[in-house]
Amino acid sequence: MLSYIKNAQPVGSHSITKHYDFGVGSATIRNIMSNLEEDGFLSHPHTSAGRIPTEKGYxxxxxxxxxxxxxxxxxxxxxxxxxxxxxxxxxxxxxxxxxxxxxxxxxxxxxxxxxKISAARINHIEFVRLRTNCIMTITVSEAGFVQNRFFDLEKDISQKSLNNISDYLNSLCKGMTLDGIRKKMSHQMEKMEDLYDHLESETFELTQQAMQGLHSRDTxxxxxxxxxxxxxxxxxxxxxxxxxxxxxxxxxxxxxxxxxxxxxxxxxxxxxxxxxxxxxxxxxxxxxxxxxxxxxxxxxxxxxxxxxxxxxxxxxxxxxxxxxxxxxxxxxx
Structure with missing residues (x-):
């Protein structure tokens, strides 16, 4: 095994007796190797060559x-x-x-x-408006890994509103997973019912879209x-x-x-x-x-x-x- 790992050449009985002292002759070594081949631990690539390990041998x-x-x-x-x-x-x-x-x-x-960012605990999340109806999500995990994702919005949102949403999410959901953030926002909406303000509404809609995008592309x-x-x-x-x-x-x-x-x-x-x-x-x-x-x-x-x-x-x-x-x-x- 060690000889083949080192040299990538089939190993014969004479080579073993030359480099290792097992106290037996090459004929005995040859018989042992033949038995190991029958048991599936070695294979014989060529008639005149030595043996090499099989996957079972490894x-x-x-x-x-x-x-x-x-x-x-x-x-x-x-x-x-x-x-x-x-x-x-x-x-x-x-x-x-x-x-x-x-x-x-x-x-x-x-x-x-x-x-995978979908399984990580989020330390910080930020939304950046790139152009009309298109934003970039920057997520930073607690372990320090950064991931950027781009996705389109159904309606355009200003950068000022995106900053407000980022601040709101970070204050509310820091240390949570993406699934946790999504569930938290759903719970907030249910709790507020018809009383939620415009920020809550925009945050919920954006969070749903962002989380779906991050999950679907998180390979x-x-x-x-x-x-x-x-x-x-x-x-x-x-x-x-x-x-x-x-x-x-x-x-x-x-x-x-x-x-x-x-x-x-x-x-x-x-x-x-x-x-x-x-x-x-x-x-x-x-x-x-x-x-x-x-x-x-x-x-x-x-x-x-x-x-x-x-x-x-x-x-x-x-x-x-x-x-x-x-x-x-x-x-x-």
Whole structure:
């Protein structure tokens, strides 16, 4: 396993006895490898070549790493590498830095999903009139993430009125989710019945339109780095498959859905090849972990690489980086 991960070349019995001292001869090693092949842990790509691990073999190896905590021997140095991430005033820049760090340290492709604004607690919301019947909504979450959305209004509203509405919403709904804001405004309208003033009416109508627009377009943001690295790996020789992977990363939706699927799972998760349909289609594995702010899960970060990736290095790196990002977001005011 270690030889193939390092060299990407089929491993034969003579190579094993030459580099490792198991106290047995090459014939015994060859018989053991034959048995492992029969059990589905190894495959034999060519008649005269050595063996390579199968997905089942990789799964056994990764499960053993977790059971024996083998990767912990690298934890101290990797924790220091993760701690090279520094506090940013802009939370989005922190996530971009994170994707670059993971890519630089692994030489694979790093992916980081930003929190969806529809699920975030809002610290500030502002409406900006761009032109007649068209405004921009600027929302800032408690974690410091900023998202802009544009949408058309059924009737035009002046910037002065928009400022009044922004001030009203921020005083009434700070710290709430978008759903919470919408429900709060509905409750306000019911409570006021026919007595609500013009500001309440405009605020309610604008809030309903804005919330609907934010929800319908909230696919989430994705930060990536190192996609080009996969072209340098001998594992990826099918150009069509690689182009499809890069296209999926560029379009973001499939990759965000991939990360979203594992939000809520504690600790590092490892998915190898066909264990996930998206990964299996592209011959990849994913090591992923969620990051938080306090007790609230915000998003996920991970590394996509070949099934031959160096799991003993990538697993503790993803783990340490997710914890560091969580600490930095917690400190972000």
């Amino acid at each position: 799964r056994f190896y990764v499960d053993t790493l977790f059971e024996e905590k083998t990767f912990l021997k690298n934890q101290s140095q990797i924790t220091l590498e993760a701690e090279s991430l520094v506090q940013r005033e802009d939370a989005s820049q922190l996530l971009q830095d994170t994707s670059k760090l993971l890519s630089d340290l692994t030489h694979y492709m790093a992916i980081v999903s930003a929190p 989430g943001e994705l930060y990536t780095d190192g996609a080009i690295n996969i072209f340098d790996l001998p594992d990826f020789t099918d150009i069509k498959v690689m182009k499809n992977l890069l296209k999926a990363v560029k379009e973001k939706k499939a990759v965000i859905e991939l990360l979203d699927k594992y939000i809520g799972s504690d600790g590092v998760q490892v998915f190898i090849g066909s264990e996930n349909r998206f990964l299996g289609r592209h011959g990849c594995s994913l090591v992923v972990s969620q990051y938080k702010r306090g007790d609230r899960v915000l998003g996920a970060l991970g590394v996509i690489g070949p099934t031959r990736m160096d799991y003993s290095k990538v697993i503790p790196l993803v783990d340490s980086t997710a914890k560091q990002v969580s600490r930095l977001l917690e400190d972000l005011s």
